[in-house]
Amino acid sequence: MKLHVVERGAGEFQQSLTAEEIEAVCHRAFGAVKPLAAVELGYGMYNSVYRIELAGRPEPVVLRVAPEDQAQFGSELHLMRNEYASLPWLAVIAPLMPRVLAVDWSHDVVDRDWMIQSCLPGIPAPKQLGQYPRSGRTTFFRQLGAIARTVHDVRGPYFGRVAGPPYASWSEVVIASLTQIAEDLEQADLDAADVRKAAALAAGGRATLDEVQEPRLLTGDLWTVNCLLDADAPVPRISGVLDFDRTEFGDPAADWTIRMAQAKDDEREAFWESYGVLDRSPAATWRSAIYEARHLAAIRLERHRLAKPEAVHESYAAMAEVLVELT
Secondary structure, three states, X not given: OEEEOOOOOOOOOOOOOOHHHHHHHHHHHHOOOOEEEEEEEOOOOOOEEEEEEEOOOOOOEEXXXXXXXXXXXXHHOOHHHHHHHHHHHHHHHHHHXXXXXXXXXXXXXXOOOEEEEEOOOOEEHHHHXXXXXXXXXXXXXXXXXXXXXXXXXXXOOOEEEOOOOOEOOHHHHHHHHHHHHHHHHXXXXXXXXXXXXXXXXXXXXXXXXXXXXXXXXXXOOOOHHHEEEOOOOOOOOEEEEOOOOOOEEEOHHHOHHHHHHOOOOOHHHHHHHHHOOOOOOHHHHHHHHHHHHHHXXXXXXXXXXXXXXXXXXXXXXXXXXXXXXXX
C-alpha cells in the first residue's frame, strides 16, 4: 500500500498511523478488500484523517482516527463516539452527510477509536469560497443559516452531550463544562482562574440559564471549515457538511455557529435571512456572555493543544473583557 502522511514531530498531538495499522483497520472493516493507497489529509486539527483507495471499489473512503485516550483532555474525551451517537438526531440533514461504513471502539486493531465514512464529493469551502465574488458569497451563508436552523429545530430528550452524561437542566451543563475545561487547563499547567470565575458566575446565574427549558440539538462547531462546496456550481452551493463530534442538547444560542455568524458585519449577515432572529432580551444577552466565556476557554485549550503559546496568552485579555461584562 502506498502511504503519504503529514510530517509531524514526535511530541505533537496528532500522530499518524503506519501503513500496517491502516491495512489492519481496513481488514477489520472490509475483510479481504485491500487498501491500495492512503493519503493523510492535513486540515483536521483533532482526528487524523485519511483518504483511502480500496481494490475493486470505484470510490475512496475516509478513515478518521481519534487521538489515543490518554492524550485527550477530559472535556474532549471520546468526541468521535459523541458524533456517532448523534447520527440519528442529525437525520434531518442526512443527504449532506457522509455515510458511516464502519466504527470500532474496541482498540483491538489500533489503540485508538476509528470510523470509516463514505467520501463526499466537493471542495472544502475555505479553499473554494475565494473563487466567487464577495457579493456572491451571501448565497453560501444563507444556506448555512438554513442548515443550522434545521439542526437547531431538533428537540432532545435531555441536556448535555448527545452521548451523555445527561443533565436535567441547562445550567448544570454549562457549569460542568466550564469546570471541566478549567481542570484540563490546570492539568496543562495553565492558569484557569478566570475560567473558574466564569463557572462561578454561571452558578450565580443558574436561574437565568435555566430559562432555557427545552433542549435543542447544537451542531458543536459547524462553520465554513466543515462545509464542502460543489466544484462546478456557478454560485457557492453546499454539497456536504462534516465533523459533528461536539454536538450537544441545549440552547442554540450557545452553538459555535451562532458565535461565528455574529463575528463580523460582512456577507455572513445573510446567515440570519434563513436562520431567523436571535433573542436580544437582557437575559439572553447575559447568557450569550457566559457562552462566550465557554468558547474562549475551549479555544485556549485548543491553542495549547496546537502548541500556540502566543495565542494562548492572548486569550486571557479576551476573557477578562467578557468577565467585566458579566460582573
